[in-house]
Amino acid sequence: MIPQRKLSLLSNRLARKGGRRVPEAVLERDYCLSWFLVGLSKTPLIDILAFKGGTAIKKCYIPDYRFSEDLDFTLRESVPFEKIQAYLALAFENVEKDSGIKIRISRFDQNVLGLTDLPDSGL
Template sequence: MIPRRNLSLLSNRLARGGGRRLPEAVLERDYCIAWFLVGLATNPLRDFLVFKGGTALKRCYFGDYRFSEDMDFTLGREIPPGRILSELRALSGEVERRSGVVVRFAREDPGPHANTYTFYLAYEGPLPGGGKEIKVDITVREWLAFPPVPRPILRAYEEYDDLPEDAQILVYTLAEIALEKLVAVTDPARNEPRDLYDLWFLLEGRHIDLAEIHNHLARKLAFKGLGGASTGEALARKEARLKRDWGRRLAGQMTELPPFEAVWRTVRRHLRQHGMLGGAGG
């Protein structure tokens, strides 16, 4: 396990560009997530769990991306929850043996979850103290437009110097992540500014082809039981809520947060240019 000093050094280094200094606790969680994923790469669960979402962007595509609070997976193949729990125990033991990091099953989420298995992992890394948890959501049934791909788990920072660099897991493609983020940002039941931020990053960085995503949007919406309103209408209804929570939910995940208004305008411009602000799915 890396010493606590490494987290402090990393926090200072990231802030040198003039941005805010991120708490060491944010970096510790990222480090422990990375070690969990390294453990997954050698566990039988690697054949069942497909990594997705903003944390997949951070840990498997863009090492300097925003930090995350949780992990999201989709079941690529059917597996009973009991088998997941038993494999998690083996995974936790292997991670602790290799690194000294503790990442173990803590509790199931008691709330109702349609099509999702949700639980929490307790973790202990370089910082003292207990009671630290990572939320894990596993989607049970999902329609994928693009086949998942093997991706390396990125070390990302030289301060994480004990992380191996040869581990791989199955991950959503960037196009699939963007498609899910577009659906999420128009879903009236969901209010997560990170969905808008992730979509903006992928669009503005030209990491995806919106035309390719457009072809699959209607089917993805239909699978999730959405699509009554146009994309433009659905976005407009959520603007105030996303703006309200923008800084509160995202400021602690990056050193410099772009203004909401600029991100909002950019996303709408990209969607408009591809004819995606009209009816459901386009």
Template structure:
């Protein structure tokens, strides 16, 4: 695990709370642990982790399953991931992993702390997991390197939506519920995507 001074220095340089850097760091190791599973990273976290370095921070890890998953398989996968991360880099997660059903799939929750006293309570990471029968992945999934601006790079990869599919879902989201972060993401991605590929799938995305 990286030293406390590295986390604090990164927080100072980024202008964010120490807990934000702790979460960002832990997310990367969790992605490394989950990278072999048949599910694709998406959303704002996907943009930051594998497409645009130093992008905005995001609290959750969002995935769409590429194969059917049973509830027990999800719980087991997350449990194995947090134990692997502890063995590899020393981040200790709480044993109690929350898992609830949602309209679109599942939400798993795990908690951890790296720096003692850095938060009044353990830091939370949510996994939003979308069933493949609810959200169809329409464009080819790409396996991409995980950006890890820390000194203990796990040099891992993770399956991810292409930027055009992320963009299409962001556009859909503003018709469902306007959130500033989605508008920001659309603005940032506008010159990075092939607009014809976005438009080709947008209608089908909006029917999901």
């Protein structure tokens, strides 16, 4: 992955710049998340997922925003779950080919609640 020395130097540089030291594990996670986003961008998911949340803010709009631990997406159109899994496998292959980082899924969280599925408030 990233040599420990480089992580320490980066962490120290960020501390001098922002007054707060970022743990090396957080920097390494951010590095991996960045590579995953690169791999994802080379799949059809780029057109059907909306990237949102803290990592999206940091990566797309405010580089000095807080570090985040996860990636949040919303489907922009209906896609079978199996197809999403296949596209993710392709993204993982891209990451390994481009960076040498091997990614595996430890957990899938699915939130299926949509505007048409909201419970009746009784109003």
